[in-house]
Amino acid sequence: MSIDLEVRTVSKRFGRFTAVHDVSLQVPKGSFFSILGPSGCGKTTLMRMIAGFEQPSAGDILINGASVLATPPNRRPVNMVFQHLALFPMMTVAGNVGYGLRRRGLPREDIARKVDAVLARVGLATAGPKRIDQLSGGQKQRVAIARCMVLEPTVLLLDEPLGALDLKLREHMKVELKQLQHQFGTTFVYITHDQSEALVMSDQVAVMNGGRFEQVGTPQDLYYRPSSAFVAGFVGDSQRWMATVTAADAGRLRVRTDSGLTIAATAAEGASIAVGARVEIFVRPEAIVLEPGGSPARSAEDGVNQFDGSVDSLLFNGAASRTLVTVAAAAAPGQRDTLAVALPAGLPTGGLAPGEAVRLRFPADRAIAFAAPSGAAPSGAAPSSAASETAS
């Protein structure tokens, strides 16, 4: 598979501040590549370097196998959909879409034909003579994409283009963007701080933090096999504990959380964790199975965690409904933990009521342990962090 865009060990320093640190990536032709990270992680700087608005301090950027560092932005085979779209308000829709073609000096009839064709492809066939301020948010989005796609770029860069839209439209545009990418077959590089956008749309996602790539992989890789505590925490929701290792046997760990629970966990791939080490434990809400409290206790088989608790509250949100379950630690009376558990889709919410006794089970290989950064304050029982991430 040919590589459309390659970034080789690129760094960018502003004075003494390093915004992008030794980043490398390869984007195969026709794929949807996302760069996911919190604001200020350097993802916008990286994208501006690919577009040509910033020069890297070190490293190289190749498009179609040729370095573009000496190419100014108006000659790179790369176009960008800006964060606030940057449509020209002084032109009509057709004027916006035809801008790049006019710059290339195409004959007027060719421009009109291509503009009509691309507008039809994004479903705005009759919008050509409209003014930009007559369009809705989603239509503006499509005009911004059409304005770039009409130039047939090798790579289309998208800088958080959904950020300004309301939630409902954002959900809709996620699907639409993915469809447009399929339809045009162009390589998309998409930057976002919204993990769900990245997971839904991408073939490959790079998680960026503090100017470095934490992990590059498929959405499934990031979700099920995160390679760092940052990725595990940033991608998807997680139940998170700070804990100390009490027993370790070839990656199979037994840990004691700061809140007093004893959990069987699995060390993350490539991590070597010794007894006594401080670790962070991540469990996905849907990995936890909820059973009625009265059911006969199964034999505590090895590798399955089992806790008795009671329902604290029900957070109904359709398919993404959660139950908060309070678990009392047997070893530390008075300490309690609140876990967010995904409600199984089949289970009617009416089956549970606050105060009801339930039993939680999750396998050890779904509880992933990462070495805690040294000096980090023990976060103790931190169910609130999981809850707040759901809200964002």
Add this chain to the structure above:
Amino acid sequence: MSAPASIPVDPRRDGRRLALLLVATPFVLWILLIVVIPHVDLLLISLHEKVAPRVFKTGIRNYVEFFGEPVYVQALVRTVAMSLLATALTLVIAFPVAYYIAKLARGRARTALFMACLLPFWVSELVRVFGWMMILRETGLLSNLLIWAGITAGPVEFLYNDVVVMIGLVYTSLLFMVVPLISALDSLDDSLIEAGYDLGGNAVSILREVVVPHAMPGIVAGSIVVFMLTLGNYLTPTLLGGKSSQWFTAQIYTQFITRFNWEVGSAFGFVLLATSSLIVWIGLRLTGQSLSSTLGR
């Protein structure tokens, strides 16, 4: 309303009315006493025909006199042409300055540059024009500098020609162009310029298709103000251009003060007012702007 006889009095509404009255009064008085009444009076005077000493009849002979005398018409045409040229030059000089201040300068440099534009306007126009005269007159700084440098043998007179009038007018008008341009360019999103480059534009095409259309209200507003100020300027053309400036305001001055012919002077004043209104209207039509979209912002 069951009882239409008793109209409820809303004290808040009365208060608001009083406030509006207080705010509007100075403005209304100013417009009435200084603008409307004198103009009406001048209009009436301009329609007086002198038939004998202290005997007048109503008619348009004063206006006929203006159009019948080529010297007057030439002075007006010349003044209008010079003012248009001065406006265009001011725009060309002010645009890069405003662009630099609005888009490229940051923080303290921006404030300092803006102050540098503003500073000359803290002294009166008269003092500024005398400053130019000290530099440019025959025994002035520039002349002496050229003699000292051995470039010219004797003193050179730089004053009293069209070029120096133009320099003075542009210098006097610069701030009134820079300020509306800065405010217009300030509101231009940088990403629009970047998008222009990203889509294959160069500096010239982005200036033509993105920056200038966006700044158009500011350009038109600045041009109107500068044109009006220049057309109605008396000090600068008279002091720097001397007798040769042939500025139309000097003709009006001559009619009123030298000849004590208020009737013709008033008619000249109204010809000037009509001319400037007509040219501003044509300018707005040509640029597709309206008064409210430019000066009303």
